[in-house]
Amino acid sequence: MRREEIFHLKKILLNLIFYPSFVLVTVLMPAITIFPMVLFRLTLGTRKTLYILRTLIRCYGSIVVRILPFPFVRVEYEDFERDKNRGACVFVCNHRSSSDAFLMGCLHREVVQVVNNWPFKIPVIGMIGRLAGYLSVRTMPFEEFQRTSCKLLREGVSVVAFPEGSRSRDKTLHQFNGAVFRVAQAAEVPIIPICLSGNQDIPPKGSGVLNPGTIKIHKLPALEWESFKDLTPFVVKNKVRAVIQEELERLEA
Amino acid sequence: MDEVEIKKLVDEVFVEAFEIEPERLRSEMRIFEDLGIDSLDIVDLVVALQKKFKIQIRDDERVRKIRTLGDIYNFILTLKGETHFSEV
Numbered sequence: 001m002r003r004e005e006i007f008h009l010k011k012i013l014l015n016l017i018f019y020p021s022f023v024l025v026t027v028l029m030p031a032i033t034i035f036p037m038v039l040f041r042l043t044l045g046t047r048k049t050l051y052i053l054r055t056l057i058r059c060y061g062s063i064v065v066r067i068l069p070f071p072f073v074r075v076e077y078e079d080f081e082r083d084k085n086r087g088a089c090v091f092v093c094n095h096r097s098s099s100d101a102f103l104m105g106c107l108h109r110e111v112v113q114v115v116n117n118w119p120f121k122i123p124v125i126g127m128i129g130r131l132a133g134y135l136s137v138r139t140m141p142f143e144e145f146q147r148t149s150c151k152l153l154r155e156g157v158s159v160v161a162f163p164e165g166s167r168s169r170d171k172t173l174h175q176f177n178g179a180v181f182r183v184a185q186a187a188e189v190p191i192i193p194i195c196l197s198g199n200q201d202i203p204p205k206g207s208g209v210l211n212p213g214t215i216k217i218h219k220l221p222a223l224e225w226e227s228f229k230d231l232t233p234f235v236v237k238n239k240v241r242a243v244i245q246e247e248l249e250r251l252e253a
Numbered sequence: 254m255d256e257v258e259i260k261k262l263v264d265e266v267f268v269e270a271f272e273i274e275p276e277r278l279r280s281e282m283r284i285f286e287d288l289g290i291d292s293l294d295i296v297d298l299v300v301a302l303q304k305k306f307k308i309q310i311r312d313d314e315r316v317r318k319i320r321t322l323g324d325i326y327n328f329i330l331t332l333k334g335e336t337h338f339s340e341v
Contacts, residue, residue, distance in 0.1 A: 175289040234271045
């Protein structure tokens with residue numbers, strides 16, 4: 001059998017296995033956890049319930065990207081022990097695929113993601129994102145976005161953002177929006193860049209078809225608040241963009 | 254104030270406020286896609302331009318139509334009551 005035929009066969013198997021199990025997990029997880037969550041809310045209060053909900057979302061993300069598509073899609077982590085135990089921070093990530101948000105399940109901490117409008121419209125996922133306090137950057141005025149993000153960071157919740165705004169079709173790194181960098185400056189927290197590579201076809205933008213492959217996630221060294229507190233947000237975002245760009249070139253060389 | 258002087262001062266704003274390399278400052282450069290200015294940076298840009306040229310542009314509707322650096326040169330030139338700025 002030729003190499004292309006094997007790839008094609010793997011692709012069919014991957015999609016046949018992934019999508020039914022994805023729907024099953026997406027429906028079952030909330031169905032199983034809804035009553036315990038209501039109970040937690042009544043007994044433990046909002047803050048602890050949100051922590052549990054965000055942890056469950058992280059587990060769900062890990063299942064979706066690491067278990068369901070395995071062995072056709074593999075995820076390789078680099079330097080994930082780095083900065084593991086530090087406090088809340090802003091994670092900044094390049095954006096190529098709709099699987100990117102699920103990949104953030106690999107961050108071993110409580111996080112809230114900054115998302116576009118459309119994920120909130122996805123049945124089940126959108127509703128749970130809303131309940132978990134995910135931030136819709138398109139609908140919130142910047143002042144509200146900054147206030148809410150700073151409050152979350154003070155509570156110890158990290159913020160994950162994809163500052164390119166929309167997914168890149170051609171592997172080029174788009175210009176960054178500076179909102180989340182202004183938040184990091186205001187909240188006095190570090191920025192941790194994350195570089196995603198190999199995910200552009202899992203699935204590609206505009207398609208739901210998954211391709212077999214390997215996704216590489218590299219957690220880069222943190223930029224300490226002291227190093228960017230006096231810079232303009234424009235300079236900070238471009239500094240982080242340059243770090244991610246350089247790492248992308250290394251990973252894809 | 255002539256067009257050369259306006260271009261020089263606008264370029265100074267980009268270099269001072271955004272640390273953009275002077276060689277990237279060409280009329281045809283799109284401020285969002287090529288220079289990486291975003292909607293929040295626009296506020297900083299407007300403030301810096303107002304300060305540099307001692308003008309009031311914050312509520313000017315024409316700001317919304319600006320796409321390129323050349324548009325900014327022309328806009329400032331118009332505000333300053335000069336003739337249309339030629340492409341540099």
